[in-house]
Amino acid sequence: MSRLYRFISLLPRPSQQLSLRLPTSRAFSGIIPKVAGINKSKQVVEDYDKYVAQNYTPLKDVVIARGEGVYVYDIEGRRYYDFLTGYSAMNQGHRHPKILAALKEQADRLTLTGRCYYNDMLGKYAKYATELLGYDRLLPMNGGVEASESSIKMSRRWGYEVKGVPDNEAKVILCRGNFWGRSIAAASSSTDPSCFMGYGPFVPGFELIPFNDIPALEHALKDQHVVAFMVEPIQGEAGIIVPDKGYLSKARELCTKNNVLLICDEIQCGLGRSGKMLASEYESVRPDILVLGKALSGGFMPISAVLADDQYMSMMKSGTHGSTFGGNPLASALAIASLRAIVEGGMCENAYKMGEIFRKEAATFRRDIIRDVRGMGLFNAIELNPNCGVSASTVNEKLRDHGILSKSTHEYTFRMAPALTINEEQLMDALSLMKKALEEC
Ligand SMILES: Cc1ncc(COP(=O)(O)O)c(C=O)c1O
Structure with missing residues (x-):
């Protein structure tokens, strides 16, 4: 048989x-x-x-x-x-009726084209999301780890092409207790042995500092090879760790001063979960690169995104990065409906x-x-x-x-x-x- x-x-x-x-x-x-x-x-x-x-x-x-x-x-x-x-991933609740309706309608029409063609939904989604969140462009991905990794790639390239970091010397600072997924790069920058043990050799170019520690950040940013500081405004997997008031705004100030990109990983704490659309809003902080996932789909499928202005997103040139499923019309329709559900549902x-x-x-x-x-x-x-x-x-x-x-x-x-x-x-x-x-x- x-x-x-x-x-x-x-x-x-x-x-x-x-x-x-x-x-x-x-x-x-x-x-x-x-x-x-x-x-x-x-x-x-x-x-x-x-x-x-x-x-x-x-x-x-x-x-x-x-x-x-x-x-x-x-x-x-x-x-x-x-x-x-x-x-x-289901901030909007299970099977939110409007997201479900968008899924059904889109699935009845077109689900996937491949990014080598225009589809009639991705532009609409990117327009809606960038206008809502205040960035020039959106890079569509699938799982959260892919989006976070894309933001690291983007900042490394910016480091080489704009900041003038010598080839292969770029560093990204992260905080101890971070969690951004399960890829080899994520394991390489994790402090949790269950994430990294047995998975070496590790990706170089990550430096870890304590969370909620401004002097440590200040010190780490002195290194001219640092291209980005990637941080969860509220650490999720570490146990919902809320930093002191003023931490994120001070981090923003230090990144600007040292010509380092601030990447906020709002995959878990973002999209309404913290009581604001983005947790970084509590400190009126606008990251250079914003990473979203999870509730971007209302729990229907993996959808993630990186948002940034042209000066950083232009690092993603044709053919240098991509994804078979990222930005597919079904995901685009779902993401619009998921964001709308959060906004319109208060x-x-x-x-x-x-x-x-x-x-x-x-x-x-x-x-x-x-x-x-x-x-x-x-x-x-x-x-x-x-x-x-x-x-x-x-x-x-x-x-x-x-x-x-x-x-x-x-x-x-x-x-x-x-x-x-x-x-x-x-x-x-x-x-x-x-x-x-x-x-x-
Ligand atoms: C803050 C944060 N970033 C990234 C990720 C990775 O997302 P995914 O599991 O969709 O790859 C997670 C997952 O829990 C997360 O909490």
Whole structure:
């Protein structure tokens, strides 16, 4: 039997396909009830564990089968508040109706052409995004790591062609605790052993300094070979680390003074998540190069972008950089709809308001085990006291049992990042479930 035939014959027949009964009830609270007689998730988990590369450890006992707005539903029909939102790729909530409509309409017409042809959507998307965010041009990419890497390529080239850095001597400064993806270049500039160990030899030309440390930046920028400082205005994977007030604006000032490009990686903290369209707006900072991803697609497909003015974007000359899928018409239609949904849905304002409520309420929970509640907008973390004997993964499991899906970023820190569409009633409901879950820890 050919492998293809075998594969097709193994596909579930329509009659075997899993049907979903979605409850109309509120999110359950209390321990997950066992559904008598059926355990649809068992087979899924077995297949996962047997056939999928084991580079993730999914949260146990939940197989997500459907998402809608601020909720996801598991294969057995239980409802959860999604407080991860695909690592902030669904700021607009699951399957936002306007983004979904744009997807369907575009998919019915044209999905991909290749960048060697004009397509009728990319120009529209670039016009909308550049006007909205205030840059001359947009470079379309797919995953976040590609966009961040593109910004490094752009700044290295600018260093050689404009700044006069000797060939192959360009340096990019990053902060310790940064996370910008999983490529070899990203691994080469990571301080997290699980990202870089065993992946050498590494890409040269990166220098690491502590985050939120202006003297260290000032010192590093003295090197004439430095072309760029790449920074997350709020460090995401490091545990939602908000720098001191004035850090980013001072960094901007120092970059300008030293003829170094400021690259803001707003892939996770941007697009409304922090309570503003861009987290750098809190300090009225305009980076030379802005990197976006994740929620640029509302979670429908990988879409990322680099935005910059002509003087930097002109480094990307014909044939020097590209991507098969970057800027495809389907992605372009999705990105316009995703940005519009944030703007027209007042999501930045809502994230700001709901974030204030979240931190105020969460700060009253289990003060014996919680050391810190921090964040901006709906980009928040709860950090446990390391001596309390409870780990974030234990808390995640308790939260799951009470109908909330979260994700720990470190052993003692878990991120709370719901859809920016969450309303006050839903937030208060989620907070009361959180409270109950924490009380059981
Ligand atoms: C700040 C930041 N930059 C870049 C990336 C990489 O994005 P992707 O996983 O889409 O490659 C991430 C992913 O979490 C991120 O948080």
